Amino acid sequence: KQWYQRRVRGATLYAFISRANDFCDAGCVRKTARYFKALFSATHDEATCPVIGLYCGGCQDNADGFIATGEPAVPCCTQDALDSISESIYELIADYSNIATSIEADLKAAVEASGVSTEEYEAMKEVATEQLGCIEETYDTLSESDCA
Numbered sequence: 001k002q003w004y005q006r007r008v009r010g011a012t013l014y015a016f017i018s019r020a021n022d023f024c025d026a027g028c029v030r031k032t033a034r035y036f037k038a039l040f041s042a043t044h045d046e047a048t049c050p051v052i053g054l055y056c057g058g059c060q061d062n063a064d065g066f067i068a069t070g071e072p073a074v075p076c077c078t079q080d081a082l083d084s085i086s087e088s089i090y091e092l093i094a095d096y097s098n099i100a101t102s103i104e105a106d107l108k109a110a111v112e113a114s115g116v117s118t119e120e121y122e123a124m125k126e127v128a129t130e131q132l133g134c135i136e137e138t139y140d141t142l143s144e145s146d147c148a
């Protein structure tokens with residue numbers, strides 16, 4: 001089983017590297033940089049998104065609104081790359097979920113040793129989970145939008 005898992009991970013890594021090379025060869029780096037510069041500029045606003053660390057709410061609304069206008073449209077090569085990255089992340093999470101559980105136990109112990117209560121830790125974890133959920137919603141909006 002371990003041989004098979006290493007082979008699958010190697011194939012996944014090879015496919016990812018191959019797609020990354022295609023991304024660069026297609027001149028997509030510049031297109032992607034321009035698009036994300038515009039997206040980040042539209043997202044950050046002193047009144048509605050003063051701190052990007054709290055993405056849910058104003059920041060998400062600004063980003064999703066920018067994406068919804070379709071001006072500029074996300075480059076298709078960017079969308080393909082994001083889908084590839086997302087797929088790789090989900091595969092890694094599935095492969096290493098038992099390690100993540102162990103890391104969380106160690107993290108929780110370290111945080112509690114520093115004087116943070118279990119309740120405070122769980123509240124921080126809940127906020128982080130909520131923020132990641134909002135980022136994932138924006139990613140879904142981006143990946144489902146029309147590309148050019």
